[in-house]
Amino acid sequence: MNNATPETDSDARHAKPKMAAKGVNVFYGDNHAIKDINLDLYADEVTSLIGPSGCGKSTFLRCLNRMNDTIPICRVSGEILLEDENIYTSGIDVVQLRARVGMVFQKPNPFPKSIYDNVAYGPRIHGLAVHRSDLDEVVTTSLEKAGLWNEVKDRLDSSGTALSGGQQQRLCIARAIAVNPEVILMDEPCSALDPIATAKIEALIDELSGRYAIIIVTHSMQQAARISQKTAFFHLGEMVEYGNTTEIFTSPKEDRTRDYITGRIG
């Protein structure tokens, strides 16, 4: 990656951000969980959101595909743009939004169905594959992209829940990319996995970056440093600092960022 004068360089490379948060505030009832976040997310980059537990990074992530809609007391203000369109305006179709902005969760959550059906579910409900052969094609390429094909090609009919934790998480990633999203949100995708499975997922994220805008919440600063180009540091609902990952980890501008990455707070 290019480290020299990253800010201007990246601005030049990405004329337009894929997603942009403008003055986003989130309230859970009276609790002001996220305070005035402004953040640009670019299409060919991995952005990691770091910060101590309860800082609002997962909440922010779930705002990006409106997963918070199902929480009745949750209220979002401000604008989140997906290619210049505010996803919180009333006319937006949430179903379509979530197909464009896919999500991988903290705990691997395959459906208790076959591996094939897990991957085929998204294309099926969105009518992306009409014929069985098209669907086979989508399932195969998705599993290949997720690096799972060789491990499961002989047992596509066995249950997705029978796989190991790491395999399940890669199955969930395959399931997410099967609907051909533009953005993939990952909420601590490796926190339930062992180091070897984590390494595989990280390699996969590296592989997928460039094709999808990837936004990942992580507790591991090493992971953020390894896989992301941009890092945002959240603390107590505020976004303290946002910039190139190398810059954040080597020369943070804010004291709080330095304290967190050196382990003094958290």
Add this chain to the structure above:
Amino acid sequence: MTDRPISHSEPSNGPTDWKSDAMQARIGRRYRRERTFQLLGFSAVVVSILFLVFLLGNIVKNGAYGFVQTSVSIDVTFSADLLGDPTALSPQAFTEKVRKTNMLRLIQASMQDLFPEVKGRRDTRTLLRMVSTGARAQLRNMILSDPTLIGTTKRVELLTSDDIDQVIKGNIDVALPEANRKVKDNELSWLKTLQNDDRISLNFHSQFLTGGDSREPELAGVWGAIVGSAFTLMVTLLTAFPIGLCAAVYLEEFAPKNRFTDIIEININNLAAVPSIVFGLLGLAVFLSVMGMPRSAPIVGGLTLALLTLPTVIIASRASIAAVPPSIRDAARGLGASQMQVVFHHVIPLAMPGIMTGTIIGMARALGESAPLLMIGMVAFIVDIPGSINDAATVLPVQIYLWADSPERAFVEKTSAAIMVLLFFLIAMNGIAIWLRQKFEQKW
């Protein structure tokens, strides 16, 4: 971490003395308490098992005889003079003649052959009363199905009356003074003669399982009640399951959480505790008075029981829908599934074992229910086997109630036998519920 010591009864900075007498006494007391509690719990289990064994044992002891019935074998001469000649008459005319003939005369002839000493109307009548009134229909059906019997003499096994049956089963104390018992001395002496001739036998009584109700205990059967129960439960299932499932899914997955839905939820829980007879009154008022549906019919019984079962189905369905892990909903939603797709593709299939279990438990409750059905007239005495949900019918628990209410001693064992039949169906239904749960339960 501060380095303040953990507080003890006597504060000291040294390590805890785990071997001290006070500590040993405390440990001993803890173990004693645990042993006492275990003993208490174990005796509670033993007591409940004893009660259950006593109850079941009593039912089986009483009810086993309900499945067997005493019969007497006598030689019946199918006289052509009396019944008409099938070769001479047209089939219709023969049938007509057989139908009009009093079969008691055949029985009377045979019995008088056996007991020529019995003279006089009164004694003859007493003698004939030893044979069940159902024997006439039995003979008539024999002749009609096989007209070649005419002119022959055949040894036929006829049911005895319930009183004779009770003597054979030992339920009537023959040592009592004659005035205090139903079966008189002359009957007992005739019975003795028949027994010595080896004409009395105790056989499995299939009519109990295949026949309808009767005033005569030896002719009464539970099939009418079984069919009535089946029709009623069918109506209940077809009404309560879809309505209950829809209500549960809507309340759990779609309804906004506000004061109104809170009130509905509380009321559903309250409905589950409403005495069942109240539902009977509701059924009487709504289905019979307002909607004018037929009295005593399984359709009304089924709808009334559906009202009773609905809260159970809704509560069980909601519980199993709520037990579907949120991660599955998130997964489907994250892929862009609509709420409807989330519910129908993922939540309901995963909740189905629980929903079905709840429904079957509800059905089992409906099967055992009698009070609400009394209110809508299903307590009537009905001999015919119901043919549809609109025919007058009764159900197993009401049949049990009716028989338990009958004065004849012989109905005691019929009651217990009917309870055994009802318990069989209840156990079968619960068995199916357990099987379904184990078969379809998801392992996470």
